[in-house]
Structure formats: C-alpha cells, structure tokens
Amino acid sequence: MRKPRLMTPGPASVPEDVLLELARPVIHHRSAEAKQVITEVASGLKEVFQTTNDVLILTASGTGAMEATAVNTVPPGGKALVLNAGHFAARWGDICKAFGISAVMLDTEWGQPVDPARVAEALKQHPDTACVMGTLSETSTGTGHPVEAIGKVVAETPAIFAVDGISGVGAMECRTDAWKIDVLCVGSQKALMLPPGLAFVSVSPKAWAKIDAFESRSFYFNLKSARKKMKEFDTPFTPAHTLILALRTSLRRIKEEGLEAVWKRHKLMSEACQAGVQALGLELFSARPAEGLTAFRVPEGFKDTDIRNRLVERFGLTTVGGQGKLKGQIIRIGHMGYSDELDVVAGLAALEMVLNDLGFEVEPGSAVTAAQQVLLGRKEVVAK
Amino acid sequence: MRKPRLMTPGPASVPEDVLLELARPVIHHRSAEAKQVITEVASGLKEVFQTTNDVLILTASGTGAMEATAVNTVPPGGKALVLNAGHFAARWGDICKAFGISAVMLDTEWGQPVDPARVAEALKQHPDTACVMGTLSETSTGTGHPVEAIGKVVAETPAIFAVDGISGVGAMECRTDAWKIDVLCVGSQKALMLPPGLAFVSVSPKAWAKIDAFESRSFYFNLKSARKKMKEFDTPFTPAHTLILALRTSLRRIKEEGLEAVWKRHKLMSEACQAGVQALGLELFSARPAEGLTAFRVPEGFKDTDIRNRLVERFGLTTVGGQGKLKGQIIRIGHMGYSDELDVVAGLAALEMVLNDLGFEVEPGSAVTAAQQVLLGRKEVVAK
Numbered sequence: 207m208r209k210p211r212l213m214t215p216g217p218a219s220v221p222e223d224v225l226l227e228l229a230r231p232v233i234h235h236r237s238a239e240a241k242q243v244i245t246e247v248a249s250g251l252k253e254v255f256q257t258t259n260d261v262l263i264l265t266a267s268g269t270g271a272m273e274a275t276a277v278n279t280v281p282p283g284g285k286a287l288v289l290n291a292g293h294f295a296a297r298w299g300d301i302c303k304a305f306g307i308s309a310v311m312l313d314t315e316w317g318q319p320v321d322p323a324r325v326a327e328a329l330k331q332h333p334d335t336a337c338v339m340g341t342l343s344e345t346s347t348g349t350g351h352p353v354e355a356i357g358k359v360v361a362e363t364p365a366i367f368a369v370d371g372i373s374g375v376g377a378m379e380c381r382t383d384a385w386k387i388d389v390l391c392v393g394s395q396k397a398l399m400l401p402p403g404l405a406f407v408s409v410s411p412k413a414w415a416k417i418d419a420f421e422s423r424s425f426y427f428n429l430k431s432a433r434k435k436m437k438e439f440d441t442p443f444t445p446a447h448t449l450i451l452a453l454r455t456s457l458r459r460i461k462e463e464g465l466e467a468v469w470k471r472h473k474l475m476s477e478a479c480q481a482g483v484q485a486l487g488l489e490l491f492s493a494r495p496a497e498g499l500t501a502f503r504v505p506e507g508f509k510d511t512d513i514r515n516r517l518v519e520r521f522g523l524t525t526v527g528g529q530g531k532l533k534g535q536i537i538r539i540g541h542m543g544y545s546d547e548l549d550v551v552a553g554l555a556a557l558e559m560v561l562n563d564l565g566f567e568v569e570p571g572s573a574v575t576a577a578q579q580v581l582l583g584r585k586e587v588v589a590k
Numbered sequence: 591m592r593k594p595r596l597m598t599p600g601p602a603s604v605p606e607d608v609l610l611e612l613a614r615p616v617i618h619h620r621s622a623e624a625k626q627v628i629t630e631v632a633s634g635l636k637e638v639f640q641t642t643n644d645v646l647i648l649t650a651s652g653t654g655a656m657e658a659t660a661v662n663t664v665p666p667g668g669k670a671l672v673l674n675a676g677h678f679a680a681r682w683g684d685i686c687k688a689f690g691i692s693a694v695m696l697d698t699e700w701g702q703p704v705d706p707a708r709v710a711e712a713l714k715q716h717p718d719t720a721c722v723m724g725t726l727s728e729t730s731t732g733t734g735h736p737v738e739a740i741g742k743v744v745a746e747t748p749a750i751f752a753v754d755g756i757s758g759v760g761a762m763e764c765r766t767d768a769w770k771i772d773v774l775c776v777g778s779q780k781a782l783m784l785p786p787g788l789a790f791v792s793v794s795p796k797a798w799a800k801i802d803a804f805e806s807r808s809f810y811f812n813l814k815s816a817r818k819k820m821k822e823f824d825t826p827f828t829p830a831h832t833l834i835l836a837l838r839t840s841l842r843r844i845k846e847e848g849l850e851a852v853w854k855r856h857k858l859m860s861e862a863c864q865a866g867v868q869a870l871g872l873e874l875f876s877a878r879p880a881e882g883l884t885a886f887r888v889p890e891g892f893k894d895t896d897i898r899n900r901l902v903e904r905f906g907l908t909t910v911g912g913q914g915k916l917k918g919q920i921i922r923i924g925h926m927g928y929s930d931e932l933d934v935v936a937g938l939a940a941l942e943m944v945l946n947d948l949g950f951e952v953e954p955g956s957a958v959t960a961a962q963q964v965l966l967g968r969k970e971v972v973a974k
Contacts, residue, residue: 210615217828220616228832229613231594232604232785234908265651265787266810267827273810304809395828401616403649403787403830423807425688426650426657443651444601444779446787446830448612524618 208522213553215345215499215526215540216373217395217402220452221459224399227452235447236440243451244439250457254375254398254465255390257382257408262432264405265446268372268393269297271405274427275368275389276301276339279413281420284336287312287328287365289320289356293346293529294370298339305423310335316532317347317501319494322355335365336416337389342374346529348501348538349492350378357386366413372396372405376460377472377498377542388413394449397472397498399456399543403446409433472497475541475550478577481585482554485576486561486568491536498542503535505566510534512564513557520563521556547581592906597937599729599883599910599924600757601779601786604836605843608783611836619831620824627835628823634841638759638782638849639774639792641766646816648789649830652756652777653681655789658811659752659773660685660723663797665804668720671696671712671749673704673740677730677913678754682723689807694719700916701731701885703878706739719749720800721773726758730913732885732922733876734762741770750797756780756789760844761856761882761926772797778833781856781882783840783927787830793817856881859925859934862961865969866938869960870945870952875920882926887919889950894918896948897941904947905940931965 212219233239244263251261264270276298280286286307288298291314302309312328314320320340329335338360342353353369360367366388371380375390376397382390388410395402409417409429422428431442460468476497480490483502491501504510510527514537517523528536539557541550554573562568579585596603617623628647635645648654660682664670670691672682675698686693696712698704704724713719722744726737737753744751750772755764759774760781766774772794779786793801793813806812815826844852860881864874867886875885888894894911898921901907912920923941925934938957946952963969 210617212616212618214618217616217619217831225613225615228785229609231609232596232601232779233594234596234598234910235601235786236910237908265649266654267649267829269827270650270810273808301809304805304807304812306807393828395616401612401830401832402619402828403833421688423688423690424657425685426654427810428688443653444777444786445651446785446833447601448785449787449830524621526618526620 211521211523211552213540213549214524215538215542216393218397218399218540218542219544220399220401221544224452224455227455228448230451232448235444240447241439243454247450247453247457248436248439250461251406254457254460255382255408256380256384259382259408259410260433260436261406261408262429262436263441263445263450264407264427264432265403265443266405267402268391268405270427271391271393271407272298272370273301274407274424274429275391276307277305277424277427278422278429279366279368279389279416280307280336282306282423283308285310285332285334287332287335287338289325289338289340289351290314291318291320291351292316292341292344292349294344295341298370317349317492319349320351320356322352322359325356326359329359329363329365337366337368339368340370342369342371342380343378343496343498345373345499346532347492348496348499350374350494350496353380353387354385361386366416373498373542374496376468378496379469382408394453397543398453399459400449400453403449404453472542474581475545475547476500478547478580479539479541479550479554481580482573482577485572486558499538499540501536501538504537508564508566510537513537513560516560516563517556520560523553523556551577595905595907597924597933598908599922599926600777602781602783602924602926603928604783604785605840605928608836608839611839612832614835616832619828624831625823627838631834631837631841632820632823634845635790638841638844639766640764640768641792643766643792643794644817644820645790645792646813646820647825647829647834648791648811648816649787649827650789651786652775652789654811655775655777655791656682656754657685658791658808658813659775660691661689661808661811662806662813663750663752663773663800664691664720666690666807667692669694669716669718671716671719671722673709673722673724673735674698675702675704675735676700676725676728676733678728679725682754701733701876703733704735704740706736706743709740710743713743713747713749721750721752723752724754726753726755726764727762727880727882729757729883730916731876732880732883734758734878734880737764737771738769745770750800757882757926758880760852762880763853766792778837781927782837783843784833784837788833788837856926858965859929859931860884862931862964863923863925863934863938865964866957866961869956870942883922883924885920885922888921892948892950894921897921897944900944900947901940904944907937907940935961
C-alpha cells in the first residue's frame with residue numbers, strides 16, 4: 207500500500223467534504239442557487255482577504271489574476287516596479303513585457319526578503335510608476351516578503367501596490383486593507399483548499415481609479431466587466447462554478463476554525479518544519495521563510511531527484527524541487543491549507559528515513575523531536 | 591421530491607463516473623501520473639476534433655479560447671471577418687475590439703445560417719483578412735452553421751478559419767481537418783460532459799504560420815508557450831488538472847460509444863425535440879437547428895419566465911431563455927453530452943404539462959408521440 211501524501215506548495219490537499227461537493231450533480235451557473243453561492247463566497251473571500259474591497263472571481267490559473275492586474279491597472283507604455291526576488295516575481299515582468307508595460311526590475315537575491323527602503327528609493331527614482339508588483343509568499347524560494355512595510359511605502363506615492371498572494375493568502379497573515387494592498391491575487395489550489403481552476407483579485411478604490419482611467423487591453427480579463435457582473439453576484443462568462451460551490455465549503459471551514467487560528471496553525475507548522483530540517487543539519491534556503499512551505503538546500507553530494515523520488519516510492523509523499531536557477535539545488539515541502547501538525551511530523555519522519563536510506567548521516571527521530579519541541583511550545587525558532 | 595434535470599445548452603449534465611473522478615484526492619500537476627493523463631487526453635481530443643493538429647488545453651471559460659485565438663492569430667491593426675449571426679458570434683467582435691483588431695462584421699439575421707457565398711464575397715472585398723471567425727453551433731439562437739462549406743471558401747484565401755465550436759463539438763458532426771478549420775475552440779462544459787473550467791484550441795499549420803509571425807499580446811493566452819509545453823504533455827501554468835483527469839473519463843466514454851454514434855444520437859435527439867415542439871404548435875426559432883439544443887419562440891400571450899420557472903418548480907427541469915435581443919422571445923432546451931432519447935421525451939412531457947397548467951391549449955402526449963415517431967424512425971423531420 208502507498209497512501210498518497212501531497213506535500214507540495216500547491217496544488218495542496220483538498221478536504222474530503224470539499225472533494226465531495228465536486229461530485230455533486232452540476233447546476234446551472236445562472237440559477238438562483240448559483241447566485242446564492244456566489245453571494246456567500248464573495249463575503250467569505252473578503253473575510254479571508256481582510257478587505258472591504260471588491261473581490262472578483264476569475265476562471266483561470268493564478269497567473270491569470272496577475273495578467274488581469276497588469277493589463278487593467280497599467281496603461282500601454284506605462285511603468286511598473288517589479289519586486290523581483292524569485293521565479294514568480296519575475297513572472298510579473300514577463301507579463302508586463304507581453305503587454306508593452308515598461309517594467310523596472312528591482313532585483314533581490316533569491317531567498318532574501320525585499321527591502322522596503324529600496325522600494326522607497328526606487329519609487330523616488332521612478333515617480334511615474336503606476337503599479338508596484340510584489341509577492342506575499344514567493345513559492346519558488348519559500349520566502350515571505352514584508353508586505354506590510356512595503357505597503358506603507360507605496361501608499362505614500364501615487365502608485366498602487368499589487369501583491370501576488372497566490373500561495374500566501376490563507377497560509378500567512380495578510381491584511382489587505384490595513385496593509386494597503388490595492389490588488390491582491392490569489393489562486394484556488396493553495397491554502398484555500400481547492401483544486402486549481404479559480405483565481406481571485408481584490409481591487410481597492412485607488413486601483414479602480416487607475417483601471418477606470420483607460421480601456422483594458424483584454425476582454426477575458428477585463429476587471430470592469432467582472433466588477434459589473436459581481437454587483438449581481440454573477441460573472442461575465444461561464445465560470446468554473448462547481449469549484450465556486452466547493453469553495454463555499456472551504457471558506458466555511460476557514461470561518462469555523464477562525465482566520466487568526468488558521469494563520470497560527472500555519473506559523474506553527476512552518477516553525478516545526480524549519481526546526482526539523484535544521485535538526486538534520488540541512489540548511490534552510492530562505493532568510494525569511496514563508497509559512498506555507500519550507501525550502502531547504504539539497505545536501506552536498508546528493509541529488510534532489512534521488513531524495514524526492516524515494517519519498518514518492520517509499521511513502522507516496524510528493525514534494526517539489528527548485529525552479530529556474532534553483533533547479534537541483536533545493537527541495538520544497540508544502541504545509542498549507544488542509545495540512546496539520548502531524549502531517550509535518552510525518553513528512554519529517556519520511557525525510558529522515560529516506561536520507562538515511564541514501565547514506566546521509568541521520569539520527570533517527572531527531573527532526574521529528576525538534577519539530578515536536580516547537581509544537582509543544584518548548585523551543586523558539588530562529589530561521590537562520 | 592424534486593429531481594434535478596439540467597437541460598440547458600451548457601453547463602450540461604456530467605456523467606456520474608466523471609463526477610466521481612473529481613472527488614478523488616488531488617495529485618500533483620507535474621507528476622508522472624498527470625503527464626500520462628494529459629498524454630491520453632491529448633490523443634482523445636484529437637479524435638473528437640477529427641484532427642491531427644495540435645490541441646492545446648487552457649484553464650479558462652470557452653471565451654478564453656476565443657481570446658487566445660484572436661490575440662495570437664491577428665497582429666495589432668490586422669483584420670478579421672466576423673460571421674456575426676448571434677450573441678456569441680458577436681463576442682468575436684468584442685474581443686477584436688479589445689485588442690485593436692479591425693473586425694469586419696458580416697451580419698446575418700439571428701436564427702439564419704451564414705451564407706458561404708457571402709463569406710466568399712466579403713473575402714474578395716477584404717483580401718487582407720487574417721482570420722475569419724465563425725461558429726459551429728450558435729448557442730444563443732440554436733443555429734448550426736454550414737462550417738464545411740465556409741471552410742472551403744476560406745481555404746482558398748490566405749485567411750485562416752477560426753470556429754467557435756464551444757457548444758457544437760461532440761454534439762454535431764465537425765471534421766476539423768477535412769473541413770479546413772484552422773483553429774477550433776471548444777469548452778469543457780458542453781458535449782464533452784465536464785463542468786466548466788477548461789477550454790481547448792486546435793491549431794493548424796496554416797494558423798501556426800500566422801501565430802509565429804508576430805509576438806502575442808497576451809502572456810496567459812500565449813499559444814506558442816502552450817504548444818511548447820504541450821510537446822512534453824504539460825501546460826505553462828498550473829492547469830485545472832482535476833478537470834483534465836475527469837476529461838479522460840469523458841473521452842473514454844465518447845470513444846466507447848464511437849464518435850459517429852455520438853453525433854447520430856445528438857441528431858436524433860435534436861430531430862425528436864424539434865418534432866415534439868412543433869407538434870405543440872410552437873415555432874422553432876432557427877432555420878437550421880443546431881444539434882445540441884432546440885430553440886423555440888415563446889407562444890404569444892405567454893411569458894418565457896412563467897414557463898421556465900414552472901418547469902423548475904414542478905419538475906426541477908432547468909432550461910434557458912433568450913440572450914441579448916432575444917430576451918423573453920425564445921426558450922432553449924439543451925440535449926447535449928450526457929443526454930439521451932428519454933431525457934428529450936421527459937423534457938417534452940414536462941413542457942406539455944407546464945404549458946397546459948399555464949392555459950396554453952395542449953393535447954397531452956402530442957409532443958411526446960411526435961418525438962417517439964422520430965425516435966422509431968417513422969417520421970422525417972423538416973425544420974421549418
């Protein structure tokens with residue numbers, strides 16, 4: 207028997223009751239029932255986003271939400287400041303390029319958090335920036351960026367602050383309104399505990415002013431059309447409405463646990479995982495770890511694929527490696543959404559055993575014990 | 591008890607075994623299993639499309655496939671000929687407008703099929719047309735257009751022929767290669783028997799030549815990136831892969847029944863539904879009915895919403911009304927995908943009873959009998 211354990215930083219595990227919603231007979235997407243579902247979901251999303259702004263639903267991957275943000279908020283030839291600190295942050299730049307947006311890339315070493323002071327400096331140099339494009343949790347490096355501090359900086363300028371919260375929202379603290387996030391992009395397949403297929407964008411009044419000032423260069427991702435329809439709890443095109451129906455159940459779960467408790471759980475899982483990995487003598491990759499995943503360097507003399515393949519073969523446990531220039535250098539373990547303390551403990555136990563099998567010197571139980579110390583509140587964790 | 595019966599022209603009913611696939615634990619979208627699924631699905635889609643061209647998978651509504659077609663095949667300032675004969679055909683024009691494509695609208699009265707001779711004439715007047723944008727089954731009017739004949743006309747010019755087959759493919763005969771369709775757009779929630787969330791585009795070598803000649807103005811809908819990834823049975827972004835997994839089951843069902851048999855079933859259901867509706871003295875809306883739905887005029891003195899609401903209240907049977915300028919004027923009954931002869935018979939019986947309740951003179955059983963005559967092969971059907 208090989209029990210599947212999906213410990214990837216998205217798609218992440220989906221709770222059984224949410225999966226069962228997906229097996230229900232399909233209803234019509236313009237029915238009274240569908241409208242009622244969208245009404246409840248719209249309110250639940252605002253709670254999870256911690257916003258009173260509009261939250262719009264798109265049928266797309268998270269990247270679709272990023273494209274919608276760029277193409278609607280920055281006019282052709284306009285300027286964006288991209289807080290480039292990883293594979294997904296760089297995607298903001300690629301999107302800008304496709305739409306003729308001039309992207310100023312503020313590079314930060316992968317694994318390091320973006321420095322808000324450098325953002326302030328860059329905005330002084332580029333006062334015509336329409337949109338600052340950042341990331342809450344950079345999935346490629348496992349880094350959480352100081353979004354609150356960056357938000358303060360951007361709020362003092364005419365620019366808006368767009369944040370890729372795709373793998374971050376629901377896994378780590380994120381207060382859209384209090385932190386002055388004008389556009390927040392989120393995907394369904396991470397801490398929102400759904401399969402992929404839906405993306406969400408919240409839009410502030412400051413962002414709407416930018417959006418309303420010019421014609422969008424996209425029909426499918428036109429946020430003005432989406433806003434108009436959302437006023438009637440509807441969408442411009444046939445949405446992936448069975449996922450929206452399932453989202454209702456996910457959001458009810460989050461509401462029942464309480465958003466602060468959800469954040470706390472993720473923080474605890476993250477710290478436990480970090481402690482466990484470090485107890486094995488492995489090096490964390492990020493200087494400011496995100497809370498939905500843990501990235502560590504592949505120990506010298508070992509291949510990431512050997513470790514990851516063996517995790518799958520022996521324990522049915524799926525992790526991911528590095529992307530882009532980090533290919534082969536790191537392993538990333540997801541602990542977001544439908545994931546609890548024991549999943550982390552089990553994941554660490556598997557890692558111990560697999561490393562042992564491969565000849566890496568491991569004290570069996572050491573990672574697990576270190577994680578338990580954290581879970582029992584007996585150990586403070588310092589990332590590096 | 592009210593048993594739900596979804597007789598809308600999309601979303602359409604999903605078979606139980608396909609629904610159960612959606613309730614399976616989520617796997618990783620880059621795993622060997624996911625790749626194997628995409629490999630099988632890619633081949634199944636080619637069979638259903640009747641093509642050897644690339645078929646690409648997008649995570650989007652059907653409209654996303656249309657946007658991908660326009661933005662990738664027609665350069666900025668280029669020209670498209672839109673075969674404008676309904677609400678969804680008009681959408682081609684809206685998409686062109688958003689992307690600065692000059693759209694020549696060849697208007698045809700709603701409910702009438704596009705005349706291939708007029709397409710030939712328009713292409714003579716506009717020899718610089720890059721793309722002719724048409725429709726296989728216009729869902730808003732229930733009309734099937736003569737795509738084969740139009741394809742012949744377009745093939746003789748430098749223009750490519752893009753067809754919105756969203757509600758048509760799988761419900762009516764469509765031979766992409768033999769009919770010279772360069773780009774075929776399909777959605778998941780119609781005759782492919784899935785919930786909404788996926789869209790597909792097939793692309794011919796003639797279309798690739800156009801696409802390769804300039805840079806796409808979209809990042810999310812960049813077909814060149816999708817082609818590159820599809821060569822490895824992968825997608826550029828996290829796809830709605832649980833829907834792809836379920837699609838495998840749908841495609842296996844189509845393969846088992848046989849595509850020709852599937853088309854024949856739809857033709858029979860369509861003719862039976864037309865005969866039933868006409869037996870009640872109701873007027874079909876379309877001069878060339880599509881085979882996945884039947885549209886008829888609301889009888890004088892009656893309100894479409896009264897009829898449709900009562901169908902829901904009494905029988906849990908959902909239909910749709912008219913869109914745009916046809917609002918209130920027609921009722922559309924879907925019989926596509928997971929739909930059989932008895933569904934049509936039951937739908938007609940419900941219509942008889944509801945019309946009777948509302949005071950419309952009905953001979954009980956007349957629609958059902960007429961439909962049965964067709965199903966038994968005893969009656970030839972003439973649309974008008």
